Amino acid sequence: MHLSRSWRYKHPLTAVLAAGLIALAACFGLGGATAYADRWEIFDQGEHLLLPEGPIEVDGVVMVPLRSIAERFGYTFVSVNSKEIVLTHKEGRKAVIRLGTKTALLDYDGGAKVQLMAQIPRNYNGAWFIDLALAGALGGQGHSAVPGTNLIQLRPVSGDAKEQLERQYWFNFKDKGETVFVNNQGQLQLQTPYTSPLDFGYDDLLPVKKSGYTAGYMNRAGELAIDAPHYQLGRFSEGLAWFKDLVKTENGGVTVRMGYMNRAGKVIIPGIYNRAEDFSDGLAKVTRTGKTYYINHNGQMVIPPIPGLLNSESFSDGLAAVTVRTTAGGKSVLRTGFIDTAGKWAIKPVYDSATPFSEGVATATVNGKSGLIDTAGKWIVKPQYSGGSTFLGQFRDGHILLTLSGKHDYTHRLVDTKGKIITVPGTGEVTGFGDGIASYNDTGGYGFKTLAGQVIVKPMYSYFWDFTAGAGKGFIEYNDVYEAHLINKAGRVVWSTGMLE
Known part of the structure; x- marks a missing residue:
């Protein structure tokens, strides 16, 4: 589901239209950063899709790249202008996507049908995105989210979708000197001399080592799809993965340099950073020459160094936790708040400390007492836990651990996203x-x-x-x-x- 910003053209006409697509992006003013919905796993007829970019999320609407979906469903581009994108199907049907509107015209059985979208088509870095309603309609069957999961189907499989899709998650084990991957049924999927401490999960590429040294990225066939012998490699997120090199300095020492590559193994953002973290919500936190800031997929600084910054986190749920030195009651103090992807304070720095958001909830501490807040900064659970009683980690699958301190020991309870303690x-x-x-x-x-x-x-x-x-x-x-x-x-x-x- 992640991929590079580079286009891979399969049809001659697509290459001709590329310049027009990029120019139209400027016309519509849609080239800025947006929230990437990297947490969604998208399937079509049971096959996990490696989308060229995204998916992205705009005001809660998940959107996917038009080119990838259209070509998968048998469409090719005919024309692109400032008003519409015209596609034809291999069976003779036509689709007209009206730009700047929430409507498209789709041919079915010789007649045109209006398809409504939840969001207008968007263009980011030369790639058009459409919402899942239109993506599902192009496939002829609509789309559906598998209840209780982050799995979305464009064209469904028969039977229990959740069970079938979850079988494509591969678990990692070390066995008899080799790495093996099995699904949740215990069926062996891959046995390889390459090593990795990570599950393959739903991913299509996994950073691996051989003989203790980083080799590159292995695909699900066990092949080294990307030969990338860097010192360390990260997982792909939003189409880019960080790499780390050890570079000799002039005085004979060694320093760290980090950058980003795409799924073709091409370096997209050069190794100029001392630290670089995964992309999330369209941005990555990087540090260079002592300054920390956020960049976009093109390596451009989007959020400059924040005055008084002591610590900052990567984005999640469209917000990043940031700790700064500020003044309260005439004293210099450290306080934590949250910025949005434009670098503005979405939740002002008023907390003693706070964790990154997960599933729409974060822990926050005021005057030594901890509680839970939502993405608007409103208390879900008012600050009431102190001393040895505190929240542990972040929300996962709708729950977080709460440690309660007793006279002689500690007990752990689960708390849901509404703040209810689960015994x-x-x-x-x-x-x-x-x-x-x-x-x-x-x-x-x-x-x-x-x-x-x-x-x-x-x-x-x-x-x-x-x-x-x-x-x-x-x-x-x-x-x-x-x-x-x-x-x-x-x-x-x-x-x-x-x-x-």
Whole structure:
């Protein structure tokens, strides 16, 4: 779903139209940054789509690149002007997308049908984006979000969509000196000498090493799709991945230089930064010569260094947590607030501290007491937890951990995005949550339960990874070696390794 800003033309006419598309972007004034909806996974007939860019999100509407979707569904470009984009289908149908409006005309059975869109078509860096309503209509079947997931289907699969799509999530294990990837059914998908500590997930490219050295990016066939022997590589996000090199200095020392490459392995933003983080919401946080700021996909500075900055985070939910030195009550103090993608204070710096937003909620502390806020800065849970009682981490799958301090010990509870404390029956120590399953700790180790208290796996694991895509990982230690299990929601071990050192 992520990709480079470069176009890959499949038809001669598309190349001719490229200049017109880019020029039209200036006409419509749509070349600025927008929120990228990188959290969405988009499928068509069960196939996970590697979109050339985006998807993006405009005022809550998910939009996808027109060219990729149109060509997938059998359309080619006929003409582009300031008023409309005309496409023809290989079966003779025509589609006319009216620019600047929320309407398109689609031919069905010889007659034209008006298709309404939730957002007007947008152009970013030369690529036109359409909303999912039009994308689904071009495919002939509409679109649908799989309930309770971040999975969107353009043309659906038959049967249980969630179950089928989640099978395309690949879990990573080390087994007998090789890396293996299995799906949530425990079916072996790939065995390779390349190594990575990361799940493949739904991605199509994964940074890997060989013999301890960074090799590049491996595809799902186990091939080294991008030969990129940098010191370190990041995952792709919004079509770009950071790379890190160690560069010799004039005095014989070594310094770090970071930049970004696209999915073709081409360096798009040169390695000039001392630090560089993943792109999110169309921007990346970078540091160069002691100055921290945010850049767009073209490497242009969008948000300059913030006065008084002590610390800042990457964007999430369209906001970035920023800590600055300011004045309160005549004293110099540190306060945290949130800026938007234009660099303006969306939530003023009034908190002692705050975490980045996740699923529309962030933790915030005032006068030593913690609570939860929404993206407007309104309290969902007023600041009331202090001392050893505090929120841990960020929201995941609608829940966050809350540590409550007692006289002699601590207890953990789950809190939902409305601020309601969830008590898992028969569980004294909740340790995590994912995919509807809570992890918990007992004298025998870690196990898994439903929120209703039904035991999925009795406490037996030395450590674990919470459930995602229908399965969780558990690791049992025997005298400094480990056995790894993949467990499904019925509590059955569907994959296991031998002993791991």
